[in-house]
Amino acid sequence: MIRIKAGARRRRVVSLALPTVWGATAITYKLACPLAQQEGMGARIVTSAVFFAVGTGLIFHVRRALLRELRIARQVAGAAQGVLLRPLPQRIDGLRVAAAQLSADRGAVIGGDLYEVIATEHGVRVVMGDVRGHGIAAIGTVAAVLGSFREAVHDEAELGSVLRRLERALARHLRERARAEHPSAGPSAVLDPDSPVSEEFVTVLLLEIGGDGEVRAFNCGHPAPYLLSGGRVDVLTATETLPPLGPFPLPPELVAEHYGQLLPGESLLLHTDGVEDARDAHGRFFPLPAVLAEAVRTQPISPQAVLRAIFTRLLRHTGGPPTDDVAVLVLRNDRSQVPRQQQEHPVAHQVT
Numbered sequence: 551m552i553r554i555k556a557g558a559r560r561r562r563v564v565s566l567a568l569p570t571v572w573g574a575t576a577i578t579y580k581l582a583c584p585l586a587q588q589e590g591m592g593a594r595i596v597t598s599a600v601f602f603a604v605g606t607g608l609i610f611h612v613r614r615a616l617l618r619e620l621r622i623a624r625q626v627a628g629a630a631q632g633v634l635l636r637p638l639p640q641r642i643d644g645l646r647v648a649a650a651q652l653s654a655d656r657g658a659v660i661g662g663d664l665y666e667v668i669a670t671e672h673g674v675r676v677v678m679g680d681v682r683g684h685g686i687a688a689i690g691t692v693a694a695v696l697g698s699f700r701e702a703v704h705d706e707a708e709l710g711s712v713l714r715r716l717e718r719a720l721a722r723h724l725r726e727r728a729r730a731e732h733p734s735a736g737p738s739a740v741l742d743p744d745s746p747v748s749e750e751f752v753t754v755l756l757l758e759i760g761g762d763g764e765v766r767a768f769n770c771g772h773p774a775p776y777l778l779s780g781g782r783v784d785v786l787t788a789t790e791t792l793p794p795l796g797p798f799p800l801p802p803e804l805v806a807e808h809y810g811q812l813l814p815g816e817s818l819l820l821h822t823d824g825v826e827d828a829r830d831a832h833g834r835f836f837p838l839p840a841v842l843a844e845a846v847r848t849q850p851i852s853p854q855a856v857l858r859a860i861f862t863r864l865l866r867h868t869g870g871p872p873t874d875d876v877a878v879l880v881l882r883n884d885r886s887q888v889p890r891q892q893q894e895h896p897v898a899h900q901v902t
Contacts, residue, residue, distance in 0.1 A: 648853035662688030710804030751796030
């Protein structure tokens with residue numbers, strides 16, 4: 551730590567030394583050089599050239615310093631993104647995985663969307679979430695929810711218990727934010743309903759994929775997932791959707807929704823609302839079902855190819871970066887054999 555601080559102090563001294571020398575040189579020339587005291591045209595030209603050279607040098611030095619700071623900031627942001635939204639492995643417990651996100655803030659690499667896939671003894675557990683707002687203000691909430699998820703999925707046998715852990719982590723984070731904004735509030739203070747922090751919420755889609763491919767889920771105000779099977783695209787609508795985490799408490803009893811089985815060769819697509827809410831110059835929404843229907847015509851379905859098709863069409867549709875954060879996650883069952891069970895999807899509306 552001492553070496554890091556000493557190195558930073560040395561860099562600051564070096565960065566200030568050159569402008570100081572240039573400035574001292576210009577002042578010394580103006581005050582001490584006889585040529586600078588003359589009023590002739592030649593003397594004025596030389597004096598102007600000296601100050602022009604000094605000014606140009608200062609401009610280039612400032613530009614170089616700003617570029618260096620920008621490069622460091624991007625490296626820090628990239629490291630933060632690697633911790634929060636760490637790259638997912640291509641294969642997790644027989645599932646092929648691909649994910650990508652795009653921040654609405656220009657120059658930012660982290661937005662308000664979150665996702666994670668973890669293999670546990672209880673099955674492969676997946677979370678996709680969307681924090682209210684985007685940019686720097688949402689990073690703390692993303693970190694709180696993801697950190698809780700990464701611990702809870704291993705500790706809790708029931709998926710409902712994982713969801714409660716996420717709710718408690720979010721509530722604790724919001725209380726800490728409220729205390730940071732109002733230090734006079736005690737550690738046991740209740741979140742003020744009139745505080746802007748009390749309006750924060752997170753939509754969450756929490757899934758569990760068992761070894762037999764059975765999919766169970768909780769949907770807390772999040773867009774419904776899509777099932778990609780053969781050449782079909784079905785939206786899996788839950789019979790009961792919970793409210794987003796934050797404004798309202800979860801019900802006393804939590805029963806996971808059964809989404810049927812994810813058979814070998816089938817894929818699940820999870821996304822945030824920034825995808826379907828993206829508009830073009832004429833105000834038309836992004837046609838995600840149509841894009842998916844076109845992407846699944848190629849067999850077998852590749853998660854990377856689906857991602858590439860979505861983001862290529864999305865950027866073409868919006869004509870540039872979207873106005874909201876976007877995240878997409880695709881999971882394809884590449885397991886060699888999954889026993890088919892006699893159960894139905896809750897509500898699957900074909901969109902092809």
